[in-house]
Structure formats: structure tokens, C-alpha cells
């Protein structure tokens with residue numbers, strides 16, 4: 001697999017975060033941890049590769065505050081570095097359904113670029129790494145892991161919903177079920193902090209906070 005090692009991947013992410021600071025970088029580090037944890041219980045996945053793929057999946061954010069074009073920017077950047085396995089994940093991570101119309105965000109690139117991404121998705125049968133990062137993207141907030149349902153609502157509140165929303169959510173739950181069959185447990189049994197992050201439980205008291213969860217950031221992640 002054409003991937004940087006963990007240290008190099010962290011350097012790539014740090015440089016990108018300096019160019020475009022935002023919660024997306026913490027979200028990426030969280031997705032990397034989730035990917036490594038879930039991969040360690042999966043018979044076909046390498047936790048180290050999973051970690052690096054999670055770390056770099058949103059690296060297109062280095063180019064600035066954009067919507068869906070971050071996947072294409074990340075693909076081009078990583079291909080340019082020779083990391084084709086990570087470049088692939090940059091394109092596939094936002095599309096549990098391989099249809100450009102079914103992304104959660106707006107497509108802010110040219111028609112030719114959109115066509116390139118659509119063609120790429122159609123000729124790329126997803127493997128377990130594609131599904132792993134799609135799943136980890138869907139459960140990683142900047143502050144930690146959470147219930148997929150919470151993250152889905154977080155994204156819907158920021159970007160709105162469309163005709164594909166329910167089908168895309170359904171697909172996340174199918175991918176979750178695939179992983180749970182493979183690892184033999186609930187994915188949440190392996191991810192620390194899900195209860196605290198999802199339900200705003202105060203960690204030192206075990207009691208639910210009497211206020212609503214933190215306001216959602218307006219910045220993309």
C-alpha cells in the first residue's frame with residue numbers, strides 16, 4: 001500500500017493544519033485513532049495503515065475552507081506525493097453511496113472535476129479500508145468518538161439534508177453492521193468516551209450535563 005509512515009503522516013497533517021487551522025485536524029486525528037482501534041479487531045485490516053488513512057482522509061482541507069472539493073484537493077495532493085492508497089481514501093471517504101449527488105456537502109468544483117470524481121467512484125469497488133474510513137469519519141467529532149447518529153445530525157444541521165440523506169444514513173448503518181460482524185462486538189465497545197461525547201455526561205460525576213451539548217462549529221470538518 002502506498003502510504004507514508006505514521007510520523008510522516010503527522011507532519012503532513014500538522015503542515016496542513018498550519019495552512020488552514022480548524023477543527024477538521026482534530027477530527028482527523030480522532031478518525032485515525034478510531035480506524036486503528038477497529039482495524040485491530042478486524043481479520044483483514046492493518047491497524048497502522050488504517051491509522052494513516054484516517055489521519056490523511058481530510059487532508060484536502062489544507063487548501064482552505066471548501067465544501068466537497070476538499071476530497072479532490074486531497075486526492076491531487078496525495079497522488080502528487082506518491083501516496084495513492086491515501087489519495088483513494090480522500091475521494092471515497094465522503095461517499096458511502098458512490099454517487100456524487102449523495103454527498104453531505106455542496107459540490108464546489110467545476111463540472112469536469114465533478115465528472116472525474118464520479119467516474120473514479122464508479123470504477124472503484126469499495127474495499128474494507130474505504131468502508132472503515134467512511135465509518136470512522138461518521139463517528140469522529142474533533143473532541144472524540146460519538147454515536148454515528150449524533151454525527152449524522154451534526155452534519156445535517158451544518159449542511160442540511162437532501163434526497164439521498166436517508167439512503168446515505170442507512171448505508172452507514174449497514175457498514176457498521178458489517179464491521180460488527182467482522183470484529184464480533186459493537187464498534188462502540190472498542191471506542192472510549194462514546195457515552196461522554198454523545199450524551200454530554202460529565203466525566204467525573206457520571207451525571208448528564210444540565211445544559212445542551214457544546215454549540216456546533218460553523219467550520220467544515
Ligand SMILES: [Fe+2]
Nearest residue numbers: 057058137221
Ligand atoms: Fe472527515
